[in-house]
Amino acid sequence: MRLEIVPRGERSRLWAYGSPILAIALTLLTTLMIFAVLGKDPLESLRVMWIDPLTARRGISELFVKGAPIIMIAVGLSLGFRANVWNIGAEGQYVMGAIFATGVALYFYDVETFPVWVLMIPAGILGGMVWGAIPAFLKTQFNASEILTSLMLTYVANLALLYLVVGPWKDPEGYGFPQTRLLTAAASSPHLIPGTRIHLGVVAAVIIVILGWFLLSKSLLGFKLKVAGQAPRAAAYAGFSTKSLTWLSLLVGGGLSGLAGMFEVAGPIGQLTPALPTGYGFTAIIVAFLGRLHPVGVFFGGLVLALSYLGGEKAQIALGLPAAVTKINQGILLFYLLGCDLLIRYRLRVVPSKRRAA
Amino acid sequence: MALTGQREAGRMPGGQPLVRSPLLILSGIVKQFPGCLANDHVDLAIMPGEIHALLGENGAGKSTLVKIIYGVQQPDAGEIVWQGTSTVIGSPSMARNLGIGMVFQHFSLFEALTVAENIALGINDKKLRKDLTARIVEVSGAYGLPLDPHRAVHDLSVGERQRIEIVRCLLQKPKLLIMDEPTSVLTPQEVEKLFATLRRLAAEGCAILYISHKLDEIRALCEKATIMRLGRVVAECDPRQESAKRLAEMMIGTSLKAPVHGRQADEGAATRLSVRNLNIKSDQQFGTDLKGISFEVKAGEILGIGGIAGNGQNELMAALSGETLAEEPGTISLDGVAVGKLGPDGRRASGGCFVPEERNGHGAVRDMTLAENALLSGYRRRGLVQIGVIDDSRTTTFAGEVIRGFDVRTTGPKAEARSLSGGNLQKFIVGREILQKPALLVVAQPTWGVDAGAASAIHQALLDLAAQGAAIVIISQDLDEIMSIADRIAVIAGGRLSPAMPVASATVEEIGRLMGGIPITAGAEASDAA
Numbered sequence: 112m113r114l115e116i117v118p119r120g121e122r123s124r125l126w127a128y129g130s131p132i133l134a135i136a137l138t139l140l141t142t143l144m145i146f147a148v149l150g151k152d153p154l155e156s157l158r159v160m161w162i163d164p165l166t167a168r169r170g171i172s173e174l175f176v177k178g179a180p181i182i183m184i185a186v187g188l189s190l191g192f193r194a195n196v197w198n199i200g201a202e203g204q205y206v207m208g209a210i211f212a213t214g215v216a217l218y219f220y221d222v223e224t225f226p227v228w229v230l231m232i233p234a235g236i237l238g239g240m241v242w243g244a245i246p247a248f249l250k251t252q253f254n255a256s257e258i259l260t261s262l263m264l265t266y267v268a269n270l271a272l273l274y275l276v277v278g279p280w281k282d283p284e285g286y287g288f289p290q291t292r293l294l295t296a297a298a299s300s301p302h303l304i305p306g307t308r309i310h311l312g313v314v315a316a317v318i319i320v321i322l323g324w325f326l327l328s329k330s331l332l333g334f335k336l337k338v339a340g341q342a343p344r345a346a347a348y349a350g351f352s353t354k355s356l357t358w359l360s361l362l363v364g365g366g367l368s369g370l371a372g373m374f375e376v377a378g379p380i381g382q383l384t385p386a387l388p389t390g391y392g393f394t395a396i397i398v399a400f401l402g403r404l405h406p407v408g409v410f411f412g413g414l415v416l417a418l419s420y421l422g423g424e425k426a427q428i429a430l431g432l433p434a435a436v437t438k439i440n441q442g443i444l445l446f447y448l449l450g451c452d453l454l455i456r457y458r459l460r461v462v463p464s465k466r467r468a469a
Numbered sequence: 470m471a472l473t474g475q476r477e478a479g480r481m482p483g484g485q486p487l488v489r490s491p492l493l494i495l496s497g498i499v500k501q502f503p504g505c506l507a508n509d510h511v512d513l514a515i516m517p518g519e520i521h522a523l524l525g526e527n528g529a530g531k532s533t534l535v536k537i538i539y540g541v542q543q544p545d546a547g548e549i550v551w552q553g554t555s556t557v558i559g560s561p562s563m564a565r566n567l568g569i570g571m572v573f574q575h576f577s578l579f580e581a582l583t584v585a586e587n588i589a590l591g592i593n594d595k596k597l598r599k600d601l602t603a604r605i606v607e608v609s610g611a612y613g614l615p616l617d618p619h620r621a622v623h624d625l626s627v628g629e630r631q632r633i634e635i636v637r638c639l640l641q642k643p644k645l646l647i648m649d650e651p652t653s654v655l656t657p658q659e660v661e662k663l664f665a666t667l668r669r670l671a672a673e674g675c676a677i678l679y680i681s682h683k684l685d686e687i688r689a690l691c692e693k694a695t696i697m698r699l700g701r702v703v704a705e706c707d708p709r710q711e712s713a714k715r716l717a718e719m720m721i722g723t724s725l726k727a728p729v730h731g732r733q734a735d736e737g738a739a740t741r742l743s744v745r746n747l748n749i750k751s752d753q754q755f756g757t758d759l760k761g762i763s764f765e766v767k768a769g770e771i772l773g774i775g776g777i778a779g780n781g782q783n784e785l786m787a788a789l790s791g792e793t794l795a796e797e798p799g800t801i802s803l804d805g806v807a808v809g810k811l812g813p814d815g816r817r818a819s820g821g822c823f824v825p826e827e828r829n830g831h832g833a834v835r836d837m838t839l840a841e842n843a844l845l846s847g848y849r850r851r852g853l854v855q856i857g858v859i860d861d862s863r864t865t866t867f868a869g870e871v872i873r874g875f876d877v878r879t880t881g882p883k884a885e886a887r888s889l890s891g892g893n894l895q896k897f898i899v900g901r902e903i904l905q906k907p908a909l910l911v912v913a914q915p916t917w918g919v920d921a922g923a924a925s926a927i928h929q930a931l932l933d934l935a936a937q938g939a940a941i942v943i944i945s946q947d948l949d950e951i952m953s954i955a956d957r958i959a960v961i962a963g964g965r966l967s968p969a970m971p972v973a974s975a976t977v978e979e980i981g982r983l984m985g986g987i988p989i990t991a992g993a994e995a996s997d998a999a
Contacts, residue, residue, distance in 0.1 A: 348831055
């Protein structure tokens with residue numbers, strides 16, 4: 112007896128949506144086994160990681176606060192991924208957005224009456240776009256792979272961040288810690304629900320999901336992105352310019368990543384610190400695929416991954432597991448997801464040992 | 470006729486006695502693909518030294534059957550008897566060891582390597598690789614297939630490339646040689662040479678399984694024909710005894726409907742498309758540069774552009790559709806408007822519609838619905854997009870119009886393009902362009918891989934469009950197609966276009982000369998430049 116992979120005639124709609132669910136189930140099963148091997152009570156660990164964060168006080172609101180930047184970035188990435196523009200450097204664009212936004216906040220540090228955060232929004236978007244424009248220029252002008260250039264620019268952005276917080280922007284009253292001043296109230300993203308950390312960025316993420324859905328499903332631009340990704344020659348035939356779609360993908364992806372960075376410094380973090388890059392830009396890649404490159408799917412995928420961040424923190428505190436547990440979880444999830452996606456185009460068939468009855 | 474007066478080469482393969490028992494018997498071969506029964510209990514017997522035609526429309530199951538014989542695919546049921554022994558042919562190398570050789574329609578050659586290197590790559594047996602160059606010269610000389618083993622493949626014509634594939638098979642002394650649509654890429658003169666070679670091989674005892682849908686060739690070459698339709702064997706006959714019409718009827722099951730071609734060329738009609746001295750350097754490494762192409766097409770006229778594949782047809786199509794831009798705006802003008810520097814969208818706005826040669830991934834997106842595929846090229850001329858937003862209902866309506874108007878067999882506008890058969894998808898694409906009421910329609914290979922019924926529907930639609938005053942350019946390798954529906958014909962060879970002549974006064978010999986007339990393909994010049 113053996114398993115055979117047989118191509119299906121058509122894409123299976125069932126598995127297009129079933130695959131992420133199966134992948135999540137398999138991830139849970141695998142983490143169970145890892146916990147068991149580590150000598151933890153598997154079911155207890157699972158509860159700590161995946162249930163406790165939700166039942167805790169303010170659990171749900173924290174989930175949305177964590178999920179907002181991831182969702183924002185992932186919506187932008189999925190638009191580009193649809194067009195085969197592989198922007199892997201959202202993390203750097205996120206950092207750049209945070210830097211630009213902080214620059215505005217620090218420049219207007221003494222302003223108390225005017226809502227500085229209003230100016231920080233375009234600054235954050237611009238920062239991300241600038242960082243996305245570099246790979247776009249290199250791709251369209253020299254055909255340099257955006258996978259490499261955008262990824263490498265992430266490290267440049269991180270170094271720029273480090274330079275600023277230990278150098279020119281260091282908090283003069285910060286006892287030498289590498290961080291900027293705390294942003295003023297005028298430069299903070301407004302809190303919306305008292306008693307929670309829900310801020311404007313969460314609402315922005317939801318609006319972006321809706322706009323992303325509209326762009327992808329209803330607009331000619333979304334159609335162009337899809338055609339460019341699925342059949343580049345058909346895109347040329349239809350008259351859709353690959354160059355402008357590459358620019359657009361990287362500018363939108365960069366802009367949304369920058370916006371996410373702006374809302375992180377203006378929201379939960381409140382200042383620029385070297386701890387700002389926590390891998391949201393990379394997690395968003397997983398979210399984009401988990402959400403089937405569809406903004407609505409991305410929304411739910413973003414919440415799942417946000418939960419993995421919260422659960423990872425709980426696991427460190429309650430179970431004494433290393434911080435790497437979050438990254439391991441995410442890695443396992445992406446691994447299974449890519450594997451399960453095989454089922455969309457292929458089905459498994461059990462073949463008895465005897466090949467053919469004569 | 471080709472053998473008369475020629476001396477027998479006297480090379481009996483392996484000195485085998487000429488017993489008249491079948492070389493190969495297939496019985497009850499069944500092959501099921503998802504959604505399609507490609508072979509339905511097929512029986513076939515091939516005698517040694519026989520030239521046996523396998524005849525059928527595209528999609529009749531010929532290719533699947535020969536892939537089973539050559540070990541590329543395994544049958545779901547049925548038996549293969551080779552030289553009296555029941556055999557499982559597990560792979561192409563097993564087939565080659567048994568003595569089965571195959572020349573595919575699409576060659577698998579490395580363009581940058583020489584003839585000898587290419588042949589060496591296809592030979593597993595180390596012993597055979599010794600003295601290869603000398604043996605290539607010997608075999609190719611003996612069978613009238615002149616080849617210089619040291620030339621690079623990209624310098625060779627398509628006919629010469631096919632010779633490499635044949636010589637590669639002959640070096641292994643096959644008992645059965647399978648030829649898949651071998652003449653689709655050859656000039657008439659090259660076809661004659663190929664037939665002489667095949668007849669000589671057969672006379673020496675090598676059986677040939679000849680796959681084609683070209684009836685005249687089969688009647689000239691083959692002594693036995695097995696006719697397939699929809700996966701089944703529907704008839705066996707001696708093609709020399711049957712008329713081409715009778716063979717075609719057996720193949721398609723109905724009587725052929727000749728296209729109506731009762732139009733008179735209108736000398737006073739206005740010129741709609743004018744191309745003046747079009748020069749384009751191909752961006753493909755082994756592509757063909759276009760050199761000084763000029764022609765005009767009047768309203769209501771159909772111009773056929775014939776030629777052998779790879780002589781600049783793809784480049785010309787891209788230049789006309791705007792996927793490649795001309796150097797000057799005035800090089801191409803459409804209804805008097807200079808469109809040379811406009812991309813596809815701008816040319817559609819000016820009245821152009823286009824059907825590219827490749828359906829999958831060029832003319833249509835496989836994984837998208839028919840409605841989305843209707844949007845692909847129709848958004849401009851049919852107003853399917855308003856301020857950047859797709860009008861779903863108009864798009865679906867348009868797709869529905871195409872489906873109804875062109876008898877596309879499908880479940881509706883929501884069906885994915887990949888679920889359609891090749892012929893149905895082609896009808897959809899042609900219909901999509903025609904329903905945009907173009908002033909100019911450029912069609913490449915309108916009926917490639919399309920069954921006879923769909924082909925005649927497409928031809929009729931093109932004739933109707935011309936009757937309404939559109940200018941039509943058909944780029945086709947199928948001369949019969951051009952002869953039957955075009956008003957004038959021009960031939961493209963080596964990236965140059967011959968002057969157009971009226972179809973009525975063109976002869977096959979003249980066209981054949983034009984097709985092969987320019988001595989080398991542009992590949993040679995491309996390599997000089999590299």
